[in-house]
Amino acid sequence: MQKSYESNYAIxxxxxxxxxxxxxxxxxxxxxxxYGEILALLGENGSGKTTLMNMLSGIYYPDAGTISIxxxxxxxxxxxxxxxxxxxxxxxxxxxxxVFSAMDNxxxxxxxxxxxxxxxxxxxxxxxxxxxxxxxPEKKIYNMSVSEKQTVEIMKVLYRGAQILILDEPTAVLxxxxxxxxxxxxxxxxxxxxxxxxxxxxxxxVLDISDRVAILRKGxxxxxxxxxxxxxxxxxxxxxxxPVSLKIERPETKYKxxxxxxxxxxxxxxxxxxxxxxxxxxxxRGEILGVAGIAGSGQKELCEAIAxxxxxxxxxVLCNKENIIGKSPDEIINLGISMSFVPEDRLGMGLVGSxxxxxxxxxxxxxxxxxFFIDTKPSRKLSEELVKKLDIVTQNIDMPVRMMSGGNVxxxxxxxxxxxxxxxxxxxxxxxxxxINSSYLIYDLLNEQxxxxxxxxxxxxxxxxxxxxxxxxxxxxxxxxxxxxxAQETTKEEIGxxxxxxxxxxxxxxx
Ligand SMILES: Nc1ncnc2c1ncn2[C@@H]1O[C@H](COP(=O)(O)OP(=O)(O)OP(=O)(O)O)[C@@H](O)[C@H]1O
Ligand SMILES: [Mg+2]
Numbered sequence: 121m122q123k124s125y126e127s128n129y130a131i132x133x134x135x136x137x138x139x140x141x142x143x144x145x146x147x148x149x150x151x152x153x154x155y156g157e158i159l160a161l162l163g164e165n166g167s168g169k170t171t172l173m174n175m176l177s178g179i180y181y182p183d184a185g186t187i188s189i190x191x192x193x194x195x196x197x198x199x200x201x202x203x204x205x206x207x208x209x210x211x212x213x214x215x216x217x218x219v220f221s222a223m224d225n226x227x228x229x230x231x232x233x234x235x236x237x238x239x240x241x242x243x244x245x246x247x248x249x250x251x252x253x254x255x256x257p258e259k260k261i262y263n264m265s266v267s268e269k270q271t272v273e274i275m276k277v278l279y280r281g282a283q284i285l286i287l288d289e290p291t292a293v294l295x296x297x298x299x300x301x302x303x304x305x306x307x308x309x310x311x312x313x314x315x316x317x318x319x320x321x322x323x324x325x326v327l328d329i330s331d332r333v334a335i336l337r338k339g340x341x342x343x344x345x346x347x348x349x350x351x352x353x354x355x356x357x358x359x360x361x362x363p364v365s366l367k368i369e370r371p372e373t374k375y376k377x378x379x380x381x382x383x384x385x386x387x388x389x390x391x392x393x394x395x396x397x398x399x400x401x402x403x404x405r406g407e408i409l410g411v412a413g414i415a416g417s418g419q420k421e422l423c424e425a426i427a428x429x430x431x432x433x434x435x436x437v438l439c440n441k442e443n444i445i446g447k448s449p450d451e452i453i454n455l456g457i458s459m460s461f462v463p464e465d466r467l468g469m470g471l472v473g474s475x476x477x478x479x480x481x482x483x484x485x486x487x488x489x490x491x492f493f494i495d496t497k498p499s500r501k502l503s504e505e506l507v508k509k510l511d512i513v514t515q516n517i518d519m520p521v522r523m524m525s526g527g528n529v530x531x532x533x534x535x536x537x538x539x540x541x542x543x544x545x546x547x548x549x550x551x552x553x554x555x556i557n558s559s560y561l562i563y564d565l566l567n568e569q570x571x572x573x574x575x576x577x578x579x580x581x582x583x584x585x586x587x588x589x590x591x592x593x594x595x596x597x598x599x600x601x602x603x604x605x606x607a608q609e610t611t612k613e614e615i616g617x618x619x620x621x622x623x624x625x626x627x628x629x630x631x
Contacts, residue, residue, distance in 0.1 A: 135184060160326040177209035267293075369564070384435035462549040478518055538566065546577045
């Protein structure tokens with residue numbers, strides 16, 4: 121363990137522990153970070169990353185240990201204390217006031233709100249220029265993309281003079297291009313002497329942005345390694361505690377029957393512009409059809425249209441030759457179509473926070489049953505199975521899901537959908553926010569369903585995964601299908617070109 125009393129350390133954590141009930145979320149953590157350094161914090165879902173950072177941002181108070189900033193032992197009793205000590209944290213769920221402008225949010229709770237707007241704007245623009253942030257001070261939050269909101273959060277922290285920046289999974293919701301922009305900002309901050317801690321499950325990002333990596337496992341700090349001396353395999357092994365195969369199977373299946381037939385499907389977005397334009401594809405039993413596309417190319421509308429959640433402008437969706445357009449979401453579920461969409465903010469995924477896993481699993485299954493006597497046994501059994509299959513970290517299956525770590529909540533939701541024995545499984549961004557081991561467990565579960573004959577529409581962001589897992593890949597761009605290709609006969613480059621609008625007539629839709 122590093123032990124140093126040099127004051128060039130921005131933060132030193134000495135013997136930090138935090139316990140929730142019987143769970144030791146952080147166990148005697150010793151960790152430090154220098155000014156001008158980017159530290160990546162890596163660990164499986166539920167390993168204690170957010171808890172540790174929440175003690176630096178004043179949300180939790182440690183049960184044991186000391187924290188020092190620039191060589192001085194301090195006590196962080198509240199988020200305001202943290203700000204006074206120059207610590208700013210960007211949380212997974214943004215804390216902005218939607219109806220306010222960027223500028224109003226930035227000065228909220230500071231003396232800046234008494235400042236003349238002109239002077240204030242100048243100050244904000246000065247910071248923007250210094251760190252390369254793109255910000256429109258007058259723009260309202262509700263008009264902003266996720267990435268713009270994140271920039272406002274960062275500006276808020278910089279405006280308060282933070283020298284230490286903590287980002288909890290900032291890239292889980294960003295496109296690769298937006299992530300690159302964020303990394304440029306972080307590198308600028310590092311050059312100016314800031315200390316930065318970033319949590320991300322994407323190992324290529326860890327290798328790209330950090331100087332050192334600290335690995336947590338089950339609440340303990342396992343090691344800190346220099347980024348230039350490590351690689352993806354070593355990091356995975358440190359995290360999980362054993363070697364993990366990062367290979368995805370692509371089982372052959374014998375099924376031939378088309379189960380879902382989407383014909384000339386058109387959907388308009390809320391503002392009346394076309395979101396899907398004459399989309400045509402077929403999905404067979406036992407097939408995984410991957411969907412690739414830049415974020416906002418119609419993926420959401422496609423999912424919602426099939427699930428009966430949006431109005432259709434034109435076309436048909438046939439499930440076993442029955443047109444499902446006009447049916448209610450419940451009727452569509454009863455036909456065996458299951459849809460899970462992990463939204464950018466990962467909230468609102470259809471779980472009830474105050475309920476435990478069993479009750480949440482039940483919410484899904486009891487819809488299918490008639491009569492009011494509800495047997496909890498099957499849900500209990502399924503919950504127990506899910507905990508094992510997906511390595512879900514929870515004290516027990518009746519603990520309210522809101523007490524679980526972000527990734528574990530998501531595993532409950534996905535497990536529930538995947539194991540609901542659907543005919544058609546539509547899953548969008550299932551591994552957003554999941555650790556690497558869990559992500560591969562999800563791919564395994566999808567393959568298990570595929571072998572049983574489930575037809576799977578898999579909407580993903582990671583092209584490597586899409587190429588390995590899918591049988592065919594459909595590429596969307598501006599709501600149009602640019603081509604459907606055999607995953608084993610295409611390349612990342614070809615998919616990339618189609619994503620930016622190049623059409624390819626490789627449509628292999630034979631029956
Ligand atoms: N308020 C709480 N009450 C009870 N248990 C909690 C609470 N907050 C966290 N925990 C538990 O502490 C452990 C660590 O959770 P934490 O959120 O720090 O994990 P994490 O590493 O950030 O995971 P993820 O990658 O999924 O975000 C988990 O077992 C979680 O259930
Ligand atoms: Mg977390």
